[in-house]
Amino acid sequence: MVDKMIGAARAATVAAPPLGNEAYERFCTGLARRLTTEWPRICAANDVDVGRAREAGLPAVLVDRLRLTDDHLADLVTLTSTVAGEMRELTRRPPGTPIGDWGVRHRVPRPLGVVLMIFEARPTVTVEGALLNAAAGNAVILRGGKEIARTNAALGAAVTAALADAGLPAGLVTVLDDPSRSLLRDLLRRPDAIDVLIPRGSPSLIDYCHRASTIPVLASGGGVNHLYVHRSAELAQAVAIALDSKLPAPAGCTSLEIALVDRPVADEFVAALLDGARQDGRPLTIRVGEGLRQPETTGQWRVEALAEHDLGREFLDSTVGVVAVDSPDEAVEFIQRHGSGHSEAIAATDPVVTGEFTDRVDAATIVINGSLRLNDGPTLELGSEIAISTSRLHARGPITLAALVNYCWVIEANGRLREAS
Structure with a gap:
C-alpha cells in the first residue's frame, strides 16, 4: 500500500x-x-x-x-x-x-x-x-x-x-x-x-x-507561549493583550499559556485580568505562582494555585498562568527554559527593555505590545499559511x-x- x-x-x-x-x-x-x-x-x-x-x-x-x-x-x-x-x-x-x-x-x-x-x-x-x-x-x-x-x-x-x-x-x-x-x-x-x-x-x-x-x-506545533509584562507597560493594554491571546482560541497554537509579570505590578495584573475576563463574559481560570494573591472568585472565573507541572505545557483550554519575576533577565531565562520557540510577546514602553527582549528570546515570532495571535500569515500580510514552523x-x-x-x-x-x- x-x-x-x-x-x-x-x-x-x-x-x-x-x-x-x-x-x-x-x-x-x-x-x-x-x-x-x-x-x-x-x-x-x-x-x-x-x-x-x-x-x-x-x-x-x-x-x-x-x-x-x-x-x-x-x-x-x-x-x-x-x-x-x-x-x-x-x-x-x-x-x-x-x-x-x-x-x-x-x-x-x-x-x-x-x-x-x-x-x-x-x-x-x-x-x-x-x-x-x-x-x-x-x-x-x-x-x-x-x-x-x-x-x-x-x-x-x-x-x-x-x-x-x-x-x-x-x-x-x-x-x-x-x-x-x-x-x-x-x-x-x-x-x-x-x-x-x-x-x-x-x-x-x-x-x-x-x-x-x-x-x-x-x-509546526508546541505553542508553549508567554507574555512578559514589564513594569513600564500600560496595564490596561497588557491585560487586553493577554485576554486576546487566550480567550478567542484557547487551544490554538498561538494561545497564551503563562504571563510573566514584574513583581511590583503582578497582583494588580491578576486582579485586572480577572476583571477583564468577567467583562468579556468568556470563562477564564487564572493559576497564580508563588507569592501572588488569589482573589475570591465565583462561577466560570477562577483563581487557583499554579503547579510545577503547569510550566512548559499547553493547557489547551481557557487557563492561563501568572508568574511573578524580578527582572527582564528572569523572564527571558524562564522563556528559554520552558518555551517552545513558537510565539512570544512583551508588553513594555521602555525601548531598551523591548530591544533586549527581542535580541535574546529565540522564537519564530516575537510580538511587541500586541497579541500573540498576530502570528498568522494573512494577518502579517505574508500570505496564506498551512502552519507555523518552529x-x-x-x-x-x-x-x-x-x-x-x-x-x-x-x-x-x-x-x-x-x-x-
Missing part, C-alpha cells in the same frame, strides 16, 4: 505541469466549486465525527476544533481565490539579473517534491494542506487524526474531483483513510521517496516525527505558499566558459 501510494505521488510530480500553468488556477477555482456543492455531505460526515468524539469524552474545547460550520466553508472558498492570486505572483517571471557583461541569471521557483503532512484535529487543515501544496506543484500525502477520519474522507473526495476537473494528476493529493500508527511508521521510513515532512500538532507529535524519521522536517532551516514562522517551493538558477551564458584559475 505504501509503495503504491508513494509511487503515485512521485509520478504525479513528474506528470504535473510547470508552476504557473493555468491548470493550477483551475484547481483553485474548481475546489471552491466542489466544496460548495459537497458541503452538506461533508457536514454530515463531520457530524458523525463530532458526535463520536463527544461520546468518547473528548474535552469540549477540542470537540469544537473538530466541528465544521458554514463560516468555515466561506473561509475556505475565499482561501482558494487568495491562493490563486498568490500563485500568480509567486510564478511571475521578473527580468533576469545581469552577470558581468556575459550573461543573465534567473531565480526560478520549483516544487519541493513529495510532502507528508501530519496533523491532528482541525479538518480545515486537510483543505489548506491540499490547496497550498498542490498549487505549489507538490504532491502531498495528508494524514489527519482518527477523530476526523470521516470528515477527511469527504473532503478528500472533493479535492480529488477538483484535481480531475483541472486536468491535474490524482496523485498530487492523497488523503489517507487509514489513520493507524503502523501506516504512519511505514511512511516515516521512506526518506528515499518523501522530500519534506510537515507535522502540525502537539509537542509529542513533533518529537515522535523527529525520532522516527530522517525525512527533513518543517515542524524549525530553523528553510522556513521559520508562517509556512506560506512561498515556503512550499524552492528555487533553482537558470543561467543564460551565451557561450561563456569558466576560465582556469
